[in-house]
Amino acid sequence: MGRPPCCDKVGVKKGPWTPEEDIVLVSYVKEHGPGNWRAIPKNAGLHRCSKSCRLRWANYLRPGIKRGNFTEHEEKMIVQLQALLGNKWASIASYLPERTDNDIKNYWNTHLKKKLKNLQSSNLDSHSTSHSITRGQWEMKLQTDINMAKQALRDALSYQNTSNFTELIPEFKPSDTKPGKEFTYASSTENIARLLKQWAINRPNSSITRNSVDFSARESIPSPCTYSNSGIKLSESLFGFGSGSFDSSNSEIEFTGSGSPEAGYLHGESKLDPTELDPVHLSTLENLLLDDQWKECSFDENLDLV
DNA sequence: AATAGAGGCAACCGCGGTCCG
DNA sequence: TCGGACCGCGGTTGCCTCTAT
DSSP states (O other): OOOOOSSOSTTOOOSSOOHHHHHHHHHHHHHHOSOOGGGHHHHHTOOSOHHHHHHHIIIIISTTOOOSOOOHHHHHHHHHHHHHHOSOHHHHHTTSTTSOHHHHHHHIIIIIHHHHHHHHHHHHHHHHTSOSOOHHHHHHHHHHHHHHHHHHHHHHHTOOOOSBGGGGSOOOOGGGSOTTOOOTTHHHHHHHHHHHHHHHHHSSSTTOBTTBOOOTTSOOOOOOOOEEETTEEESSOGGGOOEEEEETTTTEEEEESSSOGGGSSTTTTOSOOGGGSOHHHHHHHHHHHTHHHHTTOOOOTTOOOO
16 A cells, blocks of 8 residues: 655654765755656665755755855845745745755844834834825835836846856855855865855756756756747746846847756746746736736736736 | 944745655 | 555644744
């Protein structure tokens, strides 16, 4: 009946990963690709639960992860997307391809929550002298929020991805550590980064870019669909978020590439796959957010826009 | 210099949906 | 068809470091 358990709970190691374990995991994934996590601990000789391996890979070891301080742009996007989507960290992370959902979640909980709370309380203070918010003010605020949300999505779409895969592997930078903080794991991180970089270079298809990524491990490449109308060119759904740019001044969106690497090999398996999204939900959202930009456009019948 | 409290973050836990034997 | 494992995700915990006293 059923499948055998992924790992026997006895003898499964917990806690922080050692550099050696990281190297073993990276080496194994390098050879076999991510996926089939239940087989990895056994085959790689790791005394870890498959779940732990997947998490370690997704949150720390996979190529393309940007570490260190969040930029102002990233911060704004997180705030606005959180307001839009709620605590859907995986969804939010799909807009920030170089950040993991765990990172975003942590950053939200430790920094942004407080920041917003302070902002709100200072706003409340400024309002305390006046009477309660009027209907007109409320509507204005709502409109502002909607505009902010729209801007967030535009920002997301105009996010400029780096074009070269090797650029995605961050070299260890002193800025990754806090001032004065002894970063005992630095050398290991650096080694892993180098290892991964080497991996990228040595891959059979070494001309890997973010737009031509090997999805062969497990995921299927979302078939590119092209919509072209009114100067708008798309190769995939908005939420596929491949390599795209959006120029609000001339209403031109250009997506290239046949699939979002974020949904596949480069970024583990937790990212949104456009083909798996609820078309009604997302297209409604897209419609709402990009109403101004998109209302004039007619789409291919394959598009399930409401 | 020692210590307590706060902050940051990696990793674990538990749940719901999906998949497989 | 069904039971149970796998997978992905969000919430939470616990450890380590920093800072204030």
